[in-house]
Amino acid sequence: MALTDRTDNKKTQILIVSMNDRARRELQNGLSALGYECYTCSDGESALGLMKQRLFDVVITSAELLGMSGIQLARAISRIHPHMPIIMTSLRPDPAQIPQALASGACDLIGEMCSAEEFRAIIERNLDRRAAANRRIASDRADILFKAICAMTAAIDAKSHYAARHSYRVTQLCMMIGSRLGLSEQQRLTLELAAQIHDIGKVGTPDTVLTKPDVLTDEEWVDVLKHPALGGAFLANVPELVEIASVIRHHHEHFDGTGYPDGLQGEAIPLFARIIAVADAYDAMTSDRPYRKAMTHEQAAEELRRNSGTQFDGELVEHLLAALTEKSAERRAA
Template sequence: MEHYRVAVIDDDRGNLKIADRILSLYGYTVDCLDSGEALLEYVKENKPDLILLDVHLTGINGFETLQKLKSNHEVRDIPVIILTADTESDTETKALTAGASDFVAKPFVASVLLLRVKNTIELNRLQRDLKSEAKKLSSDIIEEHRRNERLSMQVVQTLAGAVDAKDKYTNGHSTRVAEYSREIARSAGLSEKEQEKIYMMGLLHDVGKIGVPDYVINKPTKLTPEEFDIIKTHPGVGYDILKNISEMPQLAVAARWHHERYDGTGYPDGLKGEDIPMEVRIITVADAYDAMSSRRSYHDVYAQEYIRSEFSNNMGTQFDPKFAQIMLDMIDEDTEYSMREDPDSYRVGDNGVTVEQNINSDKDLVFGFLSMLEAGGLDTAIGMKYCMNDTEFYAEMLTEYTGSMDDRIRHLEECIACGNSDQYRVYVHSLKSASKTIGAISISEKAAKLEEAAVSGDWKLIVDTTPDVIAELRGTVGSILMAMSIYGL
């Protein structure tokens, strides 16, 4: 991997530490800053490859900082990923409208953060390469055409990767759908040119998921009707993104209609039978196959025989019978069940990152430590997930959390004393995010309600409830310190 520099801006030391640990572990040089003002000074002398910028900062907030960056022609091309613990889609929309390249939810999931950083840097580099190539006039027209084709494919693949990165369970989904689609097209007797066209369409069929909030895509339980309505907007969003690519209008077609059904009961337009373009009918089969043969937030990999029965039972209803039969033939030929998500890609844990646990080789000691934290009210499974399943790093984050308690309490009490709801929101937002990172879910949820109260101006709720949250924070910190003392951490 090339050597890249990333600037991370967050006024919470815990968030800075965990971002630094994740990115440094994978070879990035990380510069940590604690305010928007510090970033604006920093870019006068430095030009990182990427900026990770928190929304809620003391001083000028993330959106104001982003606006100042984009108005500076010397640094406006540096890609910015917005960091936020907000769950509202308005924050994400506002970030993208303001010029952010992407957004990442806090607390960080290591695999998602790494993929977003990698894809954003690579996409920005490719865009720069494309601009550079556009300025050059090659005497060899054929070679120039081939080079542009390769670059276009790289851009498409990177964009597909950025889509997959939104869902920690769908790593490689777009590529697998593209490959299955190409194989179905080959078996159907289509030309190599048509196969490659379908491959490109398959890569970008889900591009509209860029506009779907992370909390909906990654929800591990059944979606509410309202959340499913949000999911159902992604074909239209994908169509809007791709419709202006006049050289290949089929890309937009696949994005819009890949959830149509052969019997006409699909969405968004209720197309039926051969009114659905042939390429899309192929991609629909490939998409359904990969959804069943790879992990999702709501199911594991299905047995091959179950997948076969689904295609057999839904020929002529959900699927074009011709292409469903080709898939059945492919399943029958795959006697080793190799046509699925690579099992080795998810044997390392929920966060997708293998990290050696260095705290102690004695499993009983680790179990005892975590059990004591659980007894003190922490959800250690969540805390360990956000700390890359590294117990030593989890202990570091707990130390950071306990060490910041006095400052957090002082800031909250001072804001109440002077009636400063804007600053109160910043500090309680930080408490919400930091608490979730270590698994203090009760505190995080109560802080989230207080943040909502600060936004709505419900000062009575803030005054009445903050003392209880502070008391719970003190109790939780006391339990953490006791566990760390007993186990020598």
């Protein structure tokens, strides 16, 4: 199964990080001429900042950087995007560097002065490798994992009367959005899995918080806010689920960059995470809580639209509301 959220024919997005101005410029020009869309930074801190604003397909970073080293940058990227292919370069590649580079999350260590054609071969090899690994999610092992994790999620939902079948409803809403986006069958399967287990990180949330029949305190909210990062960390250790781990980690990011845990914004947030954010919020608003009654559809729709462009991707909000309107019309006609 291809676990990509790229639904169009956009160019492959590459981030190049090097303090060598000439090498950085020459590589950008060479790869751009080969059809890649390239962005550049001279240091690791700037690269991480740019990655909060854009979603890249590949990162090429020099091992020799000022401030944050290339090894430290690779570790930081791998923590946020476990599936991201990272190609590390060095002015003087040393075989002794390879174990450290691979341990940091890099998939290759090569000479910084390789030609653009050589870089293209390495980029495509790593993209093919990632695609092949992603397809393994359709294997028997992934199916077993899926069932086991869904059982865990159902157990979490069952802890609270008010959360009962929440994951199921969110999944149905996500699939409605996915249908309107024209996702492929593989993408729909990926979205379905991510939606089913989006709250898996709540296995680390105290039962007293999950079952509390009242408004949470600030301290209890801190426990709740940890669940996306915890869920992503759980799944990042399963090779077949690393892309879904990124979706789950980021399903509480806000479109304007004010969400958590990493403050990503806009299209830097994985598409499936943006879809889940809208569906999750709609279900939460239209479900009863001990401290408030459920909103009507009209009230929830107004709230989603009011937060479009800030908390939510406005295009996805409109897709969900249009799908719900169509479903309501079908029910009335039946």
